[in-house]
Structures are given as C-alpha cells and as structure tokens.
Amino acid sequence: MSTIERAEVLVTSPGRTFVTLRITTSDGVVGLGDATLNGRELAVASYLRDHLVPLLIGRDPARIEDTWQYLYRGAYWRRGPVTMTAIAGVDTALWDIKGKVAGLPLYQLLGGRCRDGVLVYSHASGRDVPELLDDVERFLSLGYKAVRAQAAVPGIGGTYGIRKGAVYEPAATELPDEQSWDTEAYLGFAPRYLEAVRERFGFGFHLLHDVHHRLSPIEAARFGKDVEPSRLFWMEDPTPAEDQAAFRLIRRHTTTPIATGEVLTSIWDVQQLITEQLIDYVRTTVVHAGGITHLRRIVDLAALHQVRTGSHGATDLSPVSMAAAVHLDLAVPNFGIQEYMGHPPEAHEVFHGGPTLADGMLHPSEEPGLGVTYDDEAAARFPYRQRYLPVARRLDGSVHDW
Ligand code: GCO
Ligand code: MG
Structure with missing residues (x-):
C-alpha cells in the first residue's frame, strides 16, 4: 500500500x-x-x-x-x-x-464535464465613474461575458474593490489600513453608476456588484429594489453573511438575485440560506469550505433547492484553488458562475500550469490531477511578508464591517 x-x-x-x-x-x-x-x-x-x-x-x-x-x-x-x-x-x-x-x-473523477467551459466574471473598478466605465470597456473587449463593477464612493477615503495597481489586493499594508464608510453616500451613489454602465454598454453581458457586507437587511432591501432596472446578475453579500435569517427580509422586498458565502466555511453555515431559498448563488470555496469533499456536499444540497454556485475567486485564492474550482465547476450540474481575478505575475513564477482563459470562460488543464506544479526555487525568491486586510470605520469613528 x-x-x-x-x-x-x-x-x-x-x-x-x-x-x-x-x-x-x-x-x-x-x-x-x-x-x-x-x-x-x-x-x-x-x-x-x-x-x-x-x-x-x-x-x-x-x-x-x-x-x-x-x-x-x-x-x-x-x-x-x-x-x-x-x-x-x-x-x-x-x-x-x-x-x-x-x-x-480531476474533473473526470468528479463525474466528467457537464459543460464546455466555466463562465467567469472579473472585476472592473474605478476611482470615479469615467474610470469605471473605461475599465468595464476593457474587460468587454477582452471577451469577458460577465463583469463586476465597483467605483469609489465620493467623499469617503478608500473602499473595497478598487484596484490600485495591475491586480487588486486588499491586504496591502503592514498593519490594517483604516478606511471610512458612509452608508447613505453609498446608497445614493452605487445604483447610479450601475445604471451608467447599462446606459453605456447595454444589457448584452452579465453585470455584478459586491456590497461587501456593508448594509443592514432593510438597507439591502432598498438597494436591491433600487437596482432592479439594471438587472444585475447578482448583488453580493448585501448584509453580513453569518446572519442567515436576515436574508428573509431582503428576499421579501426585491427580485435582484443574491449571492453570499465567501466567508462561510461549512454546510451548516449555508444550510438555512439554501433550504429556505434565501439566496440564488452560494459563494463558498474549495479552500475555505473544507476542500472538494465538503464543497461538493454543499453544491449538492444547493442543487436540490435550485441554488447555483458562484465561488469566490479573488487574488487571495491561490492558483491551486483556482484549478480545483474550475475542475469542480465543470463537473457539477448547478454551476452558476466563477469569480476570476487572475494573480500577480510573480505568482505564476511559483505556480505553473492550471486553467486557461478563452472567450470569457476558463478551461481546466488536461494534465492528471489539478494540473498545477510548485516551483521551490521561485518561491524562495518571495519570502513571507505579513500583510493585513483593512478595517472600516463609520464617519463617527465606530468600526463597521469591512
Ligand atoms: C470578492 C471579495 C474579495 C475579498 C477578499 C478578502 O468578492 O472578490 O469580496 O475581494 O475582499 O477576498 O481577502
Ligand atoms: Mg465579495
């Protein structure tokens, strides 16, 4: 043996x-x-x-x-x-x-292909609306069929989801960066720029938006109603994900589809969300929800309740996770969409192989297993550096959800 x-x-x-x-x-x-x-x-x-x-x-x-x-x-x-x-x-x-x-x-061991490729969305962002619109245009011209749109809220310093360099990385400082937050300013501003995206580029692609746990249930309900004309593919994490029952209230008020679960780690944490059909897409991942064995169990529960997958795929999920995600996405019947942000070029010096992107879809490697290798020599050139995610404070100085 x-x-x-x-x-x-x-x-x-x-x-x-x-x-x-x-x-x-x-x-x-x-x-x-x-x-x-x-x-x-x-x-x-x-x-x-x-x-x-x-x-x-x-x-x-x-x-x-x-x-x-x-x-x-x-x-x-x-x-x-x-x-x-x-x-x-x-x-x-x-x-x-x-x-x-x-x-x-790997996808062959999971039952084989259910589809030709894995639909992905990437992140367009801007420090203001014109910059966001240019970024959306860039992704559409690269062949993406689904784009997430985020713009910095005017008058508040720094927010999640806005790319500074070539690749978005929120954990960028040696101690947590302190950012500020104003819910009313966001609720007034975000629906307008989503409208501006639709006005400029039409409805021929999927438009997504991440609320990043910033709203109370009733605020999220208002947001969802307000953006209905923009026909979002989803609003993500409209309220903190751990309060499963809170999604009932949002659901009662809006037909905007809901995605949540990137911070949730087990089937128990999404059970009520799925069985009560409080969400449309579950964002749990291979890396944070117990691997392929456990995520597959979540995906099967979701399938029973017409909830589809929409796994987290930010830069902090390594190329190994992304490869595993794409194998699973290809093989499950209730796949919805896969987040894909890419990685900094240095990451590809360490991790070789993995899925390839064509026409807005990812395709897994045909090598046995995941199809990713690890280069020790390259890794030694990038010693560990401690970095923290930011924290957010309301305008009165109290801590908010980041
Ligand atoms: C997303 C996420 C991320 C997280 C990040 C935290 O939807 O892609 O919300 O960008 O903020 O993964 O490390
Ligand atoms: Mg998110």
Whole structure:
C-alpha cells in the first residue's frame, strides 16, 4: 500500500501570500492543496504543521473521505475558517494525488464535464465613474461575458474593490489600513453608476456588484429594489453573511438575485440560506469550505433547492484553488458562475500550469490531477511578508464591517 510519506507547509509571498500543503506519497506522487486565509494565514500554517501533518504521515492517501472525517470529527472543535481551510489543504492535495494515480484530470473523477467551459466574471473598478466605465470597456473587449463593477464612493477615503495597481489586493499594508464608510453616500451613489454602465454598454453581458457586507437587511432591501432596472446578475453579500435569517427580509422586498458565502466555511453555515431559498448563488470555496469533499456536499444540497454556485475567486485564492474550482465547476450540474481575478505575475513564477482563459470562460488543464506544479526555487525568491486586510470605520469613528 502506498502511504503518505511527507507533508510540507509552504508559505510564500509572490505579490501576495499563499499557504500551500504539499503531500508526497511513498510512491513519489506529489499532491498540492491551497490553505490560504488572507490576513490570518499563519494560524492555518500552524494548524497544519503542528496538528495535522503528524496525523497524516503513514496514512493511505487514497482514503480521502475517511481522512476528511478523521480530521473534522477528530478535532472535536468544529467549523471555522482556520480548521476548514487547513482540512481543505489536505483534501485538495489528496484529490490531486488521486487524479495523478488514475492518470486523469480531476474533473473526470468528479463525474466528467457537464459543460464546455466555466463562465467567469472579473472585476472592473474605478476611482470615479469615467474610470469605471473605461475599465468595464476593457474587460468587454477582452471577451469577458460577465463583469463586476465597483467605483469609489465620493467623499469617503478608500473602499473595497478598487484596484490600485495591475491586480487588486486588499491586504496591502503592514498593519490594517483604516478606511471610512458612509452608508447613505453609498446608497445614493452605487445604483447610479450601475445604471451608467447599462446606459453605456447595454444589457448584452452579465453585470455584478459586491456590497461587501456593508448594509443592514432593510438597507439591502432598498438597494436591491433600487437596482432592479439594471438587472444585475447578482448583488453580493448585501448584509453580513453569518446572519442567515436576515436574508428573509431582503428576499421579501426585491427580485435582484443574491449571492453570499465567501466567508462561510461549512454546510451548516449555508444550510438555512439554501433550504429556505434565501439566496440564488452560494459563494463558498474549495479552500475555505473544507476542500472538494465538503464543497461538493454543499453544491449538492444547493442543487436540490435550485441554488447555483458562484465561488469566490479573488487574488487571495491561490492558483491551486483556482484549478480545483474550475475542475469542480465543470463537473457539477448547478454551476452558476466563477469569480476570476487572475494573480500577480510573480505568482505564476511559483505556480505553473492550471486553467486557461478563452472567450470569457476558463478551461481546466488536461494534465492528471489539478494540473498545477510548485516551483521551490521561485518561491524562495518571495519570502513571507505579513500583510493585513483593512478595517472600516463609520464617519463617527465606530468600526463597521469591512
Ligand atoms: C470578492 C471579495 C474579495 C475579498 C477578499 C478578502 O468578492 O472578490 O469580496 O475581494 O475582499 O477576498 O481577502
Ligand atoms: Mg465579495
């Protein structure tokens, strides 16, 4: 029997930080799993290195479900981003190994293709409306069929989702950047620029918008009603995601589709959202929701209730996660859309291979497993740098959801 011989926790910061678990079997097969938790990444590195790696050595790499149950139930302490991201790293690496042993790309092990390619959306942003419109034009001319639009709210310093350099990275400072927030200013401004996007470019593509947990349920209801004429593909995280029952109120008032779940980590955290049909798209991911084994369970529950997938795919999900996401997206019947922001060029010096983009769709690698390799020499050129996500304060100085 082949056994797990080595499990290494690799931390590197090529443009931004990634935590990767690399498992090597006694037969010399190597599997990769992403275990990145932006701004709290070393907690996962320690969870893996100090608590999970000793449990993995000597185990049968083929027993993916059993390993998942062993690590989850065996911890006694349930759920939560650190635990679920660490388990995801192990689970993804074991699926990579299984694909390599079978000589098949991962999507074949998950049931094979359900579609020709994976529809993605990318991020257009601007410091003002003209800059946003230019950015939307850029993505449409690149062939994207779906674009998320965010513009900085005038008069408040800095907000989420606005790209500064070539690639958006919110965890950019050594200590958390303090940004300000004004709900009324946002509610007056955001619906107008979404209208401006539709006026200029029409309705022949999907338009998305991320509210980033900033509104109360009744404010989110007002926002959803207000943007109905712009026919959004979705409004994302209209209110903090952990309050599942709050989505009932939003639902009662608007037909704007709702997506949530990028910060949620288990089937229990999305159960009410899905079974009560309070959302249209579930944004849980391979990396933060316990790996392929657990995310597949969430996706199946969602399918029963006509909820589709719309997995998080920001720059903080490594190329390993993105590859895993695309294999799963290709193979599940209730796929909706995949977020895809790309990565800084340095990240591609460390991670080679992975999905390719053509006509607004991602296509997985046909290599066995995930199809991504890790370059140790390149990684050594990008030592770990600590960076934090920002925090937001209301105009009166009190802390708001970032
Ligand atoms: C998105 C997200 C991100 C997050 C980021 C936090 O929808 O893409 O909201 O951009 O802010 O992943 O690290
Ligand atoms: Mg988001």
